[in-house]
Amino acid sequence: KNEVEQSPQNLTAQEGEFITINCSYSVGISALHWLQQHPGGGIVSLFMLSSGKKKHGRLIATINIQEKHSSLHITASHPRDSAVYICAGLLSSGSARQLTFGSGTQLTVLP
């Protein structure tokens, strides 16, 4: 069983639409990262959250600790937002703190 479950797997939107990607996680995860991965592989960390809400430009990330649920929102989506979005939980494993990843959401924003 994966500690991080993400949905939807694929999402297609029209330019300008409001987008939400959801992530549920299990006990033991102390913080959540939202990551963006473009074709070619490079991963960019968008947010790291352990409580509340963070905003950066058109991106908003929220986390509900009680429900173990996080969402990534994109307002006024644009074709350049097309990428794979991954949520990753920070998990303590012995003395290491590793990231455990969701399966990713392939977002395509059409002009």
Add this chain to the structure above:
Amino acid sequence: ETGVTQSPTHLIKTRGQQVTLRCSSQSGHNTVSWYQQALGQGPQFIFQYYREEENGRGNFPPRFSGLQFPNYSSELNVNALELDDSALYLCASSPVRGLGTFFGQGTRLTVV
């Protein structure tokens, strides 16, 4: 630009060979983690190094090994390559055991 650089960016190896992948961490980061991302899947944790010692390992066989150097750069070594080792290998550095993680661009390894 995250400050984490990996080399090479692409690599083709033959089954049974050995490979070394390199990562130069963000300045000031003493923790480096390596992940394997197979095509169409999320990254999987290989291991983590903190101050030159391995301090955590995922479900990978011993032929996956690593090193971290005093300048906090790192290597991932894979011996006896198998076809299933073909993947994107990602290096991630952080200042304190997993907080504020920064990723490199990855090395695409193809085993033929």
